[in-house]
Amino acid sequence: MASRTVSSLGGLFLLLIAWSYSSAVPLSHQGPRLDLGYGWSNITCTTCKALVLALDISLQVESNMDLVAEVAVKVCKTLHLAEADICQQAVQLFKQDVITAWVMSVLRPSEVCGLLLGTDCGHWDIGSDWNITLPPVPKPPIQPPVPPPPGSPxxxxxxxxxxxxxHSYAPGAPATCKEPLCCRSQSSSDGHNPAGYWGEYSTCxxxxxxxxxxxxxxxxxxxxxxxxxxxxxxxxxxxxxxxxxxxxxxxxxxxxxxxxxxxxxxxxxxxxxxxxxxxxxxxxxxxxxxxxxxxxxxxxxxxxxxxxxxxxxxxxxxxxxxxxxxxxxxxxxxxxxxxxxxxxxxxxxxxxxxxxxxxxxxxxxxxxxxxxxxxxxxxxxxxxxxxxxxxxxxxxxxxxxxxxxxxxxxxxxxxxxxxxxxxxxxxxxxxxxxxxxxxxxxxxxxxxxxxxxxxxxxxxxxxxxxxxxxxxxxxxxxxxxxxxxxxxxxxxxxxxxxxxxxxxxxxxxxxxxxxxxxxxxxxxxxxxxxxxxxxxxxxxxxxxxxxxxxxxxxxxxxxxxxxxxxxxxxxxxxxxxx
Structure with a gap:
């Protein structure tokens, strides 16, 4: 029972990390889309909500943080959410910040899974009920803009x-690779498209x-x-x-x-x-x-x-x-x-x-x-x-x-x-x-x-x-x-x-x-x-x-x-x- 719970926690933690990580990679809303080969289709809505609930319970104990992180790496690799070395590095990098923010938050499973997987899984409408205060000073009369006088500076x-x-960009390095960022001295070769000297049309x-x-x-x-x-x-x-x-x-x-x-x-x-x-x-x-x-x-x-x-x-x-x-x-x-x-x-x-x-x-x-x-x-x-x-x-x-x-x-x-x-x-x-x-x-x-x-x-x-x-x-x-x-x-x-x-x-x-x-x-x-x-x-x-x-x-x-x-x-x- 304990091992299954930890696995669930690791999965949810990985979801949180993957959300933060993947959202840092721009996917053009109309232009070329970045396809890493790893998708959210591996995570179901039911699984997500179960993981969130388990995480809420377990992370009340601070010592669970490292254990959750270890399992998160395994879950990341098993679900092919990223390359193995990226799984390891990402979990360690995001671990303390994401878990601390999670523990300090008051989110419910439906809210978190709605954010991660979409509105079909839950309702994410955080912060919809607050308003700033405007001064009681009346708004000045509307003045449509007019062109500046001729000769104005x-x-x-x-x-x-x-x-x-x-800093790791390397001309001649693979412009297509397995990692989310290519054209680097350490990029894995995935074709014969070398990076140009001044830059490259790719994920570089x-x-x-x-x-x-x-x-x-x-x-x-x-x-x-x-x-x-x-x-x-x-x-x-x-x-x-x-x-x-x-x-x-x-x-x-x-x-x-x-x-x-x-x-x-x-x-x-x-x-x-x-x-x-x-x-x-x-x-x-x-x-x-x-x-x-x-x-x-x-x-x-x-x-x-x-x-x-x-x-x-x-x-x-x-x-x-x-x-x-x-x-x-x-x-x-x-x-x-x-x-x-x-x-x-x-x-x-x-x-x-x-x-x-x-x-x-x-x-x-x-x-x-x-x-x-x-x-x-x-x-x-x-x-x-x-x-x-x-x-x-x-x-x-x-x-x-x-x-x-x-x-x-x-x-x-x-x-x-x-x-x-x-x-x-x-x-x-x-x-x-x-x-x-x-x-x-x-x-x-x-x-x-x-x-x-x-x-x-x-x-x-x-x-x-x-x-x-x-x-x-x-x-x-x-x-x-x-x-x-x-x-x-x-x-x-x-x-x-x-x-x-x-x-x-x-x-x-x-x-x-x-x-x-x-x-x-x-x-x-x-x-x-x-x-x-x-x-x-x-x-x-x-x-x-x-x-x-x-x-x-x-x-x-x-x-x-x-x-x-x-x-x-x-x-x-x-x-x-x-």
């Missing part, structure tokens, strides 16, 4: 996200020399007024990462950005891959060795040349901050890990973790009082956050639409956006969350970066995005001559390519409508969505799903896509990708 903002440097991240090439290019093609950098520095070898390795990646890439961009101010945000284990971001109430202080303090030390003291203080505590970056412009950098479905620590506290959204309300109200505009940056787009967090954020954007000039995110590795509408009718577009493509190639992409052209600093500037340009390194061409410095080229500019008069929320809403009726234009977007490298065709169901994503700034809201459904389509909400 424009700011150029360099945007970098999802760099994912793989980037070598350091490609990142240096990008930074050399932007350094010689400035000037830039500032840099927004929204995280995910380490590679996707999440089963073997240590805190030491994560900090080395942080210091290495920060040092290169400082080296090549010099005096240009840089404003970073925390990604979900910065921690070890991945997606492990406890609320500030968790102290000691399991807290995120080791990461936040290192970030504050590395970024102290870029941020003022008050910003560094909140960064050290919770990973978010605000700072004034121009006479009438304020920046807010959010820690979007406190909204992430993959952050297993939210099982402990999912009600506005770290008080971040209530803090954001205070920052925005003060900015409104001082007639400041605000740019918000973060890693994970709000439309794929936990539902209650996402809906509260949507409410905040609605209230402060006159103050929030722009929103910038990354994480999906793809080129897309999310439109925000007025809460009353869901028909008037009032804000856009721009989602920039990744620096990394993961999965099957060209390396890339973005430049935003923003209304500049002058009295009554809107500080809104006027246009954006996306640049790529065409790997097909670059890898033909590995000894020659590669050419980073303009892939497209939004206004020119899409024939837009301006880049305001109403323009992006109209563009989505044009995508629906003009399939030729939509297929151009589909190509650019993947940074100029895609082999799949996006047909009717795919198109409807993607149009729904573009219109959905808050998660799990069928109202935002009901007209698409009415036209005979089935709009699906995307899962968290990275």
């Amino acid at each position: 424009t700011s150029r903002v360099l945007f970098l996200t999802d760099i994912h440097w793989d 991240d980037l070598p350091l020399h490609t990142i240096q090439s990008l930074l050399q290019h932007v350094a010689s093609n400035g000037p830039f007024d500032r840099v927004y950098w929204t995280g995910d520095i380490p590679a996707h070898n999440v089963w073997e990462q240590t805190r030491t390795q994560q900090l080395d990646a942080l210091r290495t890439i920060t040092g290169l950005i400082r080296k090549y961009l010099g005096p240009v101010p840089v404003y970073p945000a925390v990604g979900n891959h910065e921690s070890a284990p991945v997606n492990s971001f406890p609320p500030p109430s968790v102290y000691g060795n399991l807290s995120s202080h080791w990461l936040y303090h290192a970030m504050a030390q590395e970024w102290e040349e870029w941020l003022p003291t008050p910003a560094l203080e909140t960064l050290r505590t919770s990973g978010f901050y605000t700072t004034k970056i121009a006479p009438n412009l304020r920046l807010v950098s959010l820690n979007m890990n406190f909204c992430a479905t993959e952050n297993f620590w939210l099982m402990v506290n999912y009600t506005d973790p770290a008080g971040q959204l209530q803090w954001l309300v205070g920052v925005l109200q003060e900015a409104e009082n001082n007639h400041e505009k605000v740019h918000i940056i973060g890693h994970i787009p709000p439309g794929i956050c936990l539902k209650s967090w996402s809906w509260n954020y949507y409410r905040i954007v609605n209230r402060y639409e006159a103050t929030i000039a722009a929103q910038f995110f990354g994480h999906t590795h793809l080129d897309e956006f999310e439109i925000f509408y007025d809460e009353e009718t869901l028909s008037r577009p009032l804000s856009v969350a721009f989602i920039a493509p990744s620096v990394t190639t993961f999965i099957n992409l060209n390396p890339g970066f973005r430049v935003y052209l923003v209304d500049g600093e002058y009295p009554d500037s809107s500080h809104m995005v006027l246009d954006h340009e996306t640049y790529i390194l065409n790997l097909t061409e670059a890898n033909k001559m590995p000894s020659v410095a590669p050419q980073w080229t303009l892939l497209y500019s939004a206004l020119d390519t899409y024939g837009m008069k301006s880049s305001y929320p109403s323009d992006w809403d109209q563009l989505v409508q044009r995508f629906f009726w003009d399939d030729r234009l939509f297929q151009i977007f589909w190509f650019l969505h993947h940074k100029g490298h895609v082999s799949e065709v996006c047909e009717e169901a795919c198109k409807t799903d993607l149009l729904c994503i573009l219109r959905t700034g808050r998660s799990n809201d069928p109202q935002l896509c009901k007209d698409l459904n009415h036209k005979g389509k089935t709009a699906k909400r995307r899962k968290s990708l990275c």
Whole structure:
């Protein structure tokens, strides 16, 4: 009886680890999907619920942790959830964090299995009943945006996200392999497709020399007024990462950005891959060795040349901050890990973790009082956050639409956006969350970066995005001559390519409508969505799903896509990708 119980516990623990691990691997919701050969079909709903119940009972005894971990490795191998060595490494890496978060949580079997296996197995609706408090100050009258006066200054903002440097990338190594991340010196051979010198169209991240090439290019093609950098520095070898390795990646890439961009101010945000284990971001109430202080303090030390003291203080505590970056412009950098479905620590506290959204309300109200505009940056787009967090954020954007000039995110590795509408009718577009493509190639992409052209600093500037340009390194061409410095080229500019008069929320809403009726234009977007490298065709169901994503700034809201459904389509909400 005892051995059967331990086996069940190991299986459930493995499920929790596999959830955290697999959710760190981006599966393009429309593009090429990563198939590891290991699936959830090996776990039934009944088995899952039995494991959860057994785990609840057993983990009341602390000494069971190591025993559960040992059995979890065996279960992982038996069910072929990963390669044997990855099973071993992943369980040991995630063991303490996941089990501690589990013990501190109050989840029921139906909730956990609904999260892991889908709504057919149980109901996962954690955190649906909390709300932030808005001040009683009336919302200012709505003022539609107007183009800046002729000759007004424009700011150029360099945007970098999802760099994912793989220190083990090896040109010539197998580009297809049994592990979740290939093109590495230790990758197992699974074919005869060697990794290119500058990167590869596969489940591979980037070598350091490609990142240096990008930074050399932007350094010689400035000037830039500032840099927004929204995280995910380490590679996707999440089963073997240590805190030491994560900090080395942080210091290495920060040092290169400082080296090549010099005096240009840089404003970073925390990604979900910065921690070890991945997606492990406890609320500030968790102290000691399991807290995120080791990461936040290192970030504050590395970024102290870029941020003022008050910003560094909140960064050290919770990973978010605000700072004034121009006479009438304020920046807010959010820690979007406190909204992430993959952050297993939210099982402990999912009600506005770290008080971040209530803090954001205070920052925005003060900015409104001082007639400041605000740019918000973060890693994970709000439309794929936990539902209650996402809906509260949507409410905040609605209230402060006159103050929030722009929103910038990354994480999906793809080129897309999310439109925000007025809460009353869901028909008037009032804000856009721009989602920039990744620096990394993961999965099957060209390396890339973005430049935003923003209304500049002058009295009554809107500080809104006027246009954006996306640049790529065409790997097909670059890898033909590995000894020659590669050419980073303009892939497209939004206004020119899409024939837009301006880049305001109403323009992006109209563009989505044009995508629906003009399939030729939509297929151009589909190509650019993947940074100029895609082999799949996006047909009717795919198109409807993607149009729904573009219109959905808050998660799990069928109202935002009901007209698409009415036209005979089935709009699906995307899962968290990275």
